[in-house]
Amino acid sequence: MAGILEKRRTLHKQLAEQQYTNDQLQSQIEQLQTLANLGMVSAMIAHEINNILTPLENYAHLAIQNPDDEALIFKALRKTAANSQRASKILEAILSMTNDQDQVKTDCRINALVDDVFLCLARDFARDNINVSIQIPEDLTVRAQPVCLQQVLMNLILNAREAMLPKGGKLTIRAGQSHDSVMIEVADTGCGIEPDNLAKIFQPFFTTKDNKSKSERPGAGLGLAFCKKVVDGHNGIISVESEPGRGTTFKIILPKDS
Ligand SMILES: Nc1ncnc2c1ncn2[C@@H]1O[C@H](COP(=O)(O)OP(=O)(O)OP(=O)(O)O)[C@@H](O)[C@H]1O
Numbered sequence: 001m002a003g004i005l006e007k008r009r010t011l012h013k014q015l016a017e018q019q020y021t022n023d024q025l026q027s028q029i030e031q032l033q034t035l036a037n038l039g040m041v042s043a044m045i046a047h048e049i050n051n052i053l054t055p056l057e058n059y060a061h062l063a064i065q066n067p068d069d070e071a072l073i074f075k076a077l078r079k080t081a082a083n084s085q086r087a088s089k090i091l092e093a094i095l096s097m098t099n100d101q102d103q104v105k106t107d108c109r110i111n112a113l114v115d116d117v118f119l120c121l122a123r124d125f126a127r128d129n130i131n132v133s134i135q136i137p138e139d140l141t142v143r144a145q146p147v148c149l150q151q152v153l154m155n156l157i158l159n160a161r162e163a164m165l166p167k168g169g170k171l172t173i174r175a176g177q178s179h180d181s182v183m184i185e186v187a188d189t190g191c192g193i194e195p196d197n198l199a200k201i202f203q204p205f206f207t208t209k210d211n212k213s214k215s216e217r218p219g220a221g222l223g224l225a226f227c228k229k230v231v232d233g234h235n236g237i238i239s240v241e242s243e244p245g246r247g248t249t250f251k252i253i254l255p256k257d258s
């Protein structure tokens with residue numbers, strides 16, 4: 001009898017020790033996940049701020065190169081001020097998004113968001129032989145976090161542009177609604193995506209822009225990962241259809257009451 005009791009006590013002790021080790025491991029995993037998440041957030045913030053910094057630099061150069069054009073200098077300064085403000089808003093928005101805090105959503109006019117992206121980009125699409133067609137009902141709105149949704153559109157538009165260089169092509173941005181959702185589409189007639197890569201493009205750090213040719217800007221592989229995070233955060237869906245050599249269409253569906 002005493003032997004059995006002793007064995008039971010030993011088993012209990014072993015069990016408690018195992019439980020303790022398990023708890024320790026679990027807490028280490030959680031700490032590692034927090035660190036990984038933090039790394040990802042930092043990378044995404046850097047990526048989106050960089051998207052804003054590039055046009056900022058372009059405007060500053062434009063002003064420096066045209067010291068006598070007062071109107072241009074004034075425009076460049078206005079853009080610089082607006083983009084700097086956007087950069088700090090982006091920081092705030094991404095931080096609250098990744099901390100799982102409730103996003104402040106407003107009714108955003110999709111047309112206004114798209115116009116703002118083009119204003120912000122400081123790139124002349126016509127000069128790149130890219131014909132832009134925007135087909136969005138004038139007063140179509142979607143309930144969303146405006147800064148983040150705008151960055152999503154910017155990433156899709158930048159990708160479309162890069163896919164069509166240097167030849168040029170057509171960029172079409174469409175939007176529409178059904179009774180319970182709003183759809184936004186960004187379509188290009190660029191290089192398309194190889195079927196093997198289609199499943200990987202939303203993964204963080206997947207890129208084919210590894211700067212083989214000097215004319216191409218190296219990619220971080222974070223644009224689409226960011227888009228997916230934002231769309232997921234709005235309980236929406238982002239999908240892609242592509243045909244190598246013909247073009248690519250990204251489609252976002254957002255619930256009306258997200
Ligand atoms: N419109 C498109 N046409 C063709 N390929 C695309 C398009 N959009 C994305 N891709 C492919 O998906 C990959 C991942 O895109 P993503 O935007 O995440 O990263 P990236 O553009 O390479 O770099 P960055 O982090 O600077 O955006 C691209 O490298 C490219 O291969």
Ligand SMILES: [Mg+2]
Binds near residue numbers: 158223224
């Ligand atoms: Mg990109």
